[in-house]
Amino acid sequence: MRMAVAGGTGWLGKLVVEKARAQGHEVVVISRSNGVDLLTGAGLDEALRGVDVVIDVANKVTLNRKVAIGFFETTTRNLLAAQERAGVKHYVVVSVVGVDRVDSAYYAGKRRQEELALAGPIPVTILRATQFFEFTEQVMAQIPGPVKLVPTMVTRPVAAADVAAELVRLAEGPAQGRTTELAGPEVLRMGDMVKRVAKGKLVLNVPLPDAASRSMARGGLLPTGDYNQGRITFEQWAAAR
Template sequence: MRIAIAGGTGTVGRHVTRAARDAGHEVVVLSRASGTDVLTGEGLDDALIGADAVIDVTNLTSLSAKRARAFFENGTRHLLAAEERAGVRHHVALSIVGIDDIDASYYAGKLAQERAVAASAVPFTIARAAQFHEFAGQLLSGVPGPFAVVPRARVRPVAAREVGAHLVRVVEAGPQGRASDLVGPRDEDLADLARRQLAFDGIRRRVIEVRFPGAYGRGLASGSLRGGADAETGRIDFEEWLRSEDHRRG
């Protein structure tokens, strides 16, 4: 199968790319470095020639609902239009578990992306996963200094490596509308993950847990981001991930 991976060099994308190649698929990485830009549509028509499927793991880091919606809607629209012209038979979009009632901030963009995918003429699968083990480190690196403010959130984190392999299985299974959710092996508090990562890395920094305001903060603290009882469960827990080559220290 010829699979195009949008965002194929990012946190999840690099694992999708590796898993797809290990499974014997031909991979085309869609990124600005390779001459394609999903936000403008540049290079997509040429890159998707002969593609059987597209996996979209593009991402934006923003708490602005307006900016998140614009990013995910524009990128999805350009991808799907190019896929339709190229005759692509399966579009897979990575989304997040438990966000249905959190149409705010970053999650507003992901819900807008899901709606755009479902409304298109291209056969699709939406695959939701829990927050990645990598998420705590992304928050820690966002604002330097002796303190780190982390939102109050009850999550069930999963390794990005396992998400990558899951997405390849999803694309191999063919369009199904909505795939099974994927979550990690145990419930965790996001602030505790941040503290454990700092301790493991030998970094002295104080983590301050804060209840974020509005619908976004309520959603984070509600526990809905842990997914449902029927979700598939990954095997790599946070401690194992910390000791793995996937964890990039400091």
């Protein structure tokens, strides 16, 4: 198949591209560094020429609700329109477990993306996954200094490599709408994960007062129904860093 990966130069996107190529697919990497701008639509028509399926892992991490909604709404609309013009048959989108239960700014953007994708002209598959193990490295980078104050968060984290493999597997099949969620093998607290990888640092769990943080601390990001389970454990991932 000819697959296009939107956000294919990001850390999840690179894993998706690698997995798709390993499976024998021809891959088009959609990114600004490759001359394609999802926010303006520039270069999309050429990039999607002859493409069978698009895997959308384009992302913008922000605490601003307006920015999050604006990014995911604009990029999704542009991708849907370009896919329709190109005759793309399947659109695969990565989303987040609990996105409809935790009302954070970022999740508001992902909810808008899901709404547009499900209502769009291209048959779609939406995979909701839990937080990635790699999120611990983002937390460490965002909190400088020897003391890491980590918001209290309970999740069932999953390896990005497992998410990438599942996205490619779904892209190889028919559209499923919102499909079975993907989560990791064990329930963990974010503070404990950061403590495992932040050697020599003091890590403190800090309960935050806003509604979204309280929901995360109570397990709002855990799957509540059937879900597929990733193979890689957090300890395996951390040992291989």
